[in-house]
């Protein structure tokens with residue numbers, strides 16, 4: 001039956017392609033394939049037409065004789081792009097694409113010599129290639145599975161002519177470039193920078209370095225401006241495949257400017273510095289919780305539970321329960337545990353002469369014990385409402401000696417301040433960065449090779 005149909009198709013295809021294809025549709029209705037177009041429109045045997053990732057794997061069969069367009073298309077390998085489902089393995093995926101399990105297992109066994117299947121991510125695109133169909137529609141034998149293994153490499157398992165599969169690894173053509181974006185802030189930096197085309201991880205890095213100087217809740221006004229420069233690896237189509245370091249972050253806050261440069265010092269240590277060569281890092285973070293809103297400031301207030309006026313010796317941040325609390329600075333844990341009206345409480349001693357305390361936590365983070373060291377930004381607990389508290393919030397105190405001070409009015413010491421030759425070197429780097437930024441029109445990127453500021457050169 002099948003042989004008869006094949007022979008008939010081959011004989012009549014060139015002359016009466018459309019009529020025969022309609023007949024074939026009826027005869028082989030049970031076989032899954034893409035419906036044919038009507039009239040003399042294109043007929044695609046492949047489920048979808050995709051540009052070949054490399055020519056080697058998809059050598060196009062030459063149409064013989066009359067060179068019918070229909071026949072030519074039918075003889076191309078069929079590429080299907082399949083998206084990895086949540087929790088799906090390569091075996092599941094190949095099965096879903098219509099590959100027999102024995103062949104799928106062979107292909108995967110070969111692929112694992114160049115690809116760790118644990119790196120397969122949900123949503124990732126995998127290309128499954130089949131030979132052209134001998135019938136002129138549907139697909140032939142499974143030929144290849146290929147996927148990007150990281151931002152720079154593609155891997156594949158390809159059917160060997162003599163049987164079995166062969167692993168192939170190819171480097172993608174990417175170049176390191178420097179990108180420059182700027183814009184006006186409407187509601188938030190995140191929203192406006194995203195709208196301008198800045199990749200999310202770059203914006204997060206920007207917020208992180210700027211947050212030593214900027215309170216994102218209160219300092220940013222509509223109409224303020226941002227500017228950013230970062231490194232990235234771009235493919236031949238100009239698509240960002242991986243972002244690199246944030247090189248510059250700038251904010252113009254109602255006329256007051258913050259400019260931060262990523263500078264690598266003579267010892268090769270990179271950090272962010274303002275225009276005067278001062279490290280952005282402060283001994284203490286401005287707020288120990290993200291997206292913090294102050295609900296009660298430092299000073300006299302009518303106490304909601306005790307019912308009389310009392311000195312409020314800290315700052316209350318109104319954030320949802322469970323919000324992670326970060327250590328405001330590097331330090332040693334002086335106390336961690338239940339502490340009366342403070343509820344679950346952590347106190348840190350910092351080298352700068354300050355101590356910080358965090359109260360009413362729902363729970364203290366694992367590993368936070370008296371005597372241990374913590375790093376600035378490390379999560380030490382989670383917001384709650386333990387102790388004498390009317391609702392979830394973080395009660396935060398800064399202590400000098402053993403006395404609480406207003407965290408908003410203290411002068412927090414900064415980190416490194418460049419001086420002497422190092423400051424000269426920084427100033428030169430800064431000038432080159434500014435010139436480079438002026439050369440890159442906003443929302444574009446240029447090759448990094450021609451742009452490397454001398455501050456980043458070796459020797």
Ligand SMILES: [Zn+2]
Pocket residue numbers: 296312314315316394395396
């Ligand atoms: Zn409080």
